[in-house]
Amino acid sequence: MILGGLQTCSFSDYPAKTAAVVFTQGCNFRCPFCHNGSLLQTKSKGTLSEKYFFEFLKKRIGLLDGVVISGGEPTLQNDLARFIACIKELGFAVKLDTNGSNPTMVEKLLSGNLIDYIAMDIKAPLEKYDTLCGRQVDIANIRTTISLISTGSIAHHFRTTKVDTLLTPGDILQIQSLVPQKSGHTLQTFIPEIALQAFW
Numbered sequence: 052m053i054l055g056g057l058q059t060c061s062f063s064d065y066p067a068k069t070a071a072v073v074f075t076q077g078c079n080f081r082c083p084f085c086h087n088g089s090l091l092q093t094k095s096k097g098t099l100s101e102k103y104f105f106e107f108l109k110k111r112i113g114l115l116d117g118v119v120i121s122g123g124e125p126t127l128q129n130d131l132a133r134f135i136a137c138i139k140e141l142g143f144a145v146k147l148d149t150n151g152s153n154p155t156m157v158e159k160l161l162s163g164n165l166i167d168y169i170a171m172d173i174k175a176p177l178e179k180y181d182t183l184c185g186r187q188v189d190i191a192n193i194r195t196t197i198s199l200i201s202t203g204s205i206a207h208h209f210r211t212t213k214v215d216t217l218l219t220p221g222d223i224l225q226i227q228s229l230v231p232q233k234s235g236h237t238l239q240t241f242i243p244e245i246a247l248q249a250f251w
């Protein structure tokens with residue numbers, strides 16, 4: 052795994068649990084509102100070793116409930132399932148954050164009972180996806196991942212970063228219409244000061 056950072060304790064990233072947040076290095080999107088610009092380069096070797104991460108985690112057994120795997124985009128990493136299995140062996144619950152671009156990996160993790168919670172960003176109405184993600188996006192993959200998550204049995208929610216200069220109130224309604232009826236959806240606060248691109 053190529054890791055780009057670690058937040059040792061969070062009370063807000065995993066619903067109802069205390070968790071460490073580990074950030075994977077590399078992302079296939081370039082959302083202009085991204086708050087994690089340093090994590091986007093896929094060719095980077097990362098800044099955190101697995102050895103350091105697991106040594107840290109062993110010291111948190113009994114102190115933290117879970118681990119959030121965020122990014123970057125975690126599902127780009129081929130050995131994600133192995134990495135998660137090692138975390139679960141230590142007794143931690145695992146939440147995955149994803150941009151939904153890799154349904155094959157999401158399906159593998161779900162069918163292997165490797166994750167306990169999943170949060171997926173729905174970035175935009177489907178016709179505006181390329182603009183909001185800064186890349187050409189395969190919309191079929193986004194639809195498939197929404198379906199996999201919403202029809203699965205694990206806890207989940209969808210979320211959208213609300214950028215008023217990029218998303219109109221009508222766009223927000225369209226995004227909400229993509230969220231399956233029994234699934235939750237939250238709007239996340241956009242912080243322009245730490246965005247990948249300048250907003251003014």
Ligand code: SF4
Pocket residue numbers: 078079080081082084085086087091122123124150
């Ligand atoms: S906000 Fe976009 S560019 Fe940033 S890590 Fe998430 S998916 Fe990648």
